[in-house]
Amino acid sequence: MPSASSLASPAAARWHPRELLASPHRLGFSAGALMLAASALWWLRVLPQPAAVEAVPRVVAHALWMSWGFMPLFIAGFLFTAGPRWLKAPPVPARALLPAIGAQLAGWLVFGLALADAGPQSPLMAGMGLAAVAAGWSHLVLRLWRLLRAGAAPERLHARVALAACALGALLLDATVGAVVVQAWTLVLALTRAALWGCLGVVYAAALHRMIPFLGAASPRLDARWPAWLLWTLVAVLGLQALAQPVEWLTGPLPRPVRGVQALGQGVAAVLLLGLAWRWSRLPSLRQRLPAMLLRGFIWLGAALLLSALAQPAAALHAYALGFLGTLLLAMASRVACGQSGRAVVADDLLWLLFRLQQFAVLARVAAALWPVGAPWLLPLAATAWAAVALGWLLRYGRWLGRPRAGLVPVAHSS
Known part of the structure; x- marks a missing residue:
């Protein structure tokens, strides 16, 4: 009598929400992809609308959507x-993360309704939504701490760095909630940018550094003399950038001598990182598509620091957020989605097209920041390209996340 199931093509299985609970990455990535598309489409919709007095300024809402969303x-x-796997700890069931991720999605729904209402109570309503997001994030940080404690691996550096950054982000997000409620919009922007550099950026740096040996881009001699030198360099650079945001909010523009020292440090860091990226680009393994995507994100970090040193804050911010964080997000999330779904871990033609479109969006957005008056069409062009990337990733990888792992698709047989 034939077996009840056999191997089949992944296309033979239908998408089902229960598959999202099969692994944390399925649940987190599907929620993240949904929020990514929603935030990109929201920005594309409101961008051409004329400026008006808004209960929650659109630039503030944009910053919150694009960072914490x-x-x-x-x-x-x-x-x-x-x-x-890093920590040799028991797997975390996706169901254990469902309350925290559900709280974040519900919070953003309330936040979006507050933006649509635009009444005098909108800031309070937006703060309530953001408080739910903060509660969900704090819950995830607590679970990450428990995971670290349960691990048996002797090497825990990357997990500890990620946990410290996530805990800092929880504090910054809690402060942001209060700033939204009291309508301290300049403080909201400062706290959000501090979180972009000091929380989200440091987590990305820890993950990137963890993957470097697998890309064949390690530096054995440097590692032998200064263990994890690159990770600590990235943490220091990102941390100083994060610290500058609330400091400038408190003190106003930095005195010229202090700004000069800051610019010198940013320029030196940019040259070092770009030089390192150039050396890595000559390695054969970095000529493959997925490693090349990671390398391009690293280059954008150097470019962001260079633009910051040249006193171009808006261009630097978008080179960092869209270029560094956005490129690494596209590369890492796609890599995990491929491997965990049982597919080949490669950047196929569709992913490569999304990557090129995303790079175009970064270039257009940075150019729009550098020439805001001379080329006003660049900003909507960048927003359109970014929305296309977000929708493309959701439609392609969102389908994979809701289907059984390739090669394990149940197929009914007649007796």
Whole structure:
């Protein structure tokens, strides 16, 4: 009598929401992809609208959507999938993360309704939604701490760095909730940018550094003399950038001598990182598509620091957020989605097209920041390209996340 199931093509299985609970990355990535598409489409819709007096300024809403809206969800999916292997700890069931991720999605729904209402109570309503997001994120940080304690691996550096960054982000997000309620919009922007550099960026740096040996880009001699030198360099650079945000909010523009020292440090860091990226680009393994995507994200970090040193804050911010964080997000999330779904871990033609479109969006957005008056069409062009990337990733990888792993698709047989 034939068996009840056999191997089949992944296309033979239908998408089902229960598959999202099969692994933390499925749950986190699907929620993150949904938020990524929603935030990109929202920005594309409001961008051409004329400026008006808004209860929650659109630039503030944009900053919150694009920082806390989707990246923490992708981070949760990644850390709770890779973290147990890093730490030799028991796997974390996706159901254990469902309340925290559900709280974040519900919070963003309330936040979006507050933006649509635009009444005098909108800031309070937006703060309530953001408080739910903060509660969900704090819950994830607590679970990450428990995971770290349960691990048996002697090497825990990357997990500890990620946990410290996530805990800092929880504090910054709690402070952001209060700033939204009291309508301290300049403080909201400062706290959000500090979180972009000091929380989200440091988590990305820890994950990137963890993957470097697998890309054939390690430096044995440097590692022998200064263990994890690159990770600590990235943490220091990102941490100083994060610290500058609230300091400038408190003190106003920095005095010229202090700004000069800051610019010199940013320029030196940019040259060092770009030089390192150039050396890595000559390695054969970095000529493959997926490693090349990671390398391009690393290059954008150097470019962001260089633009910051040249006193171009808006261009630097978008080179960092869209270029560094956005490129690494596209590369890492796609890599995990391929491997965990049983597919070849490669950047196929569709992913490569999304990557090129995403790079175009970064270039257009940076150019729009550098020439805001001369080329006003660049900003909507960048927003359109970014929305296309977000929708493309959701439609392609979102389908994979809701289907059984390839090669394990149940197929009914007649007796």
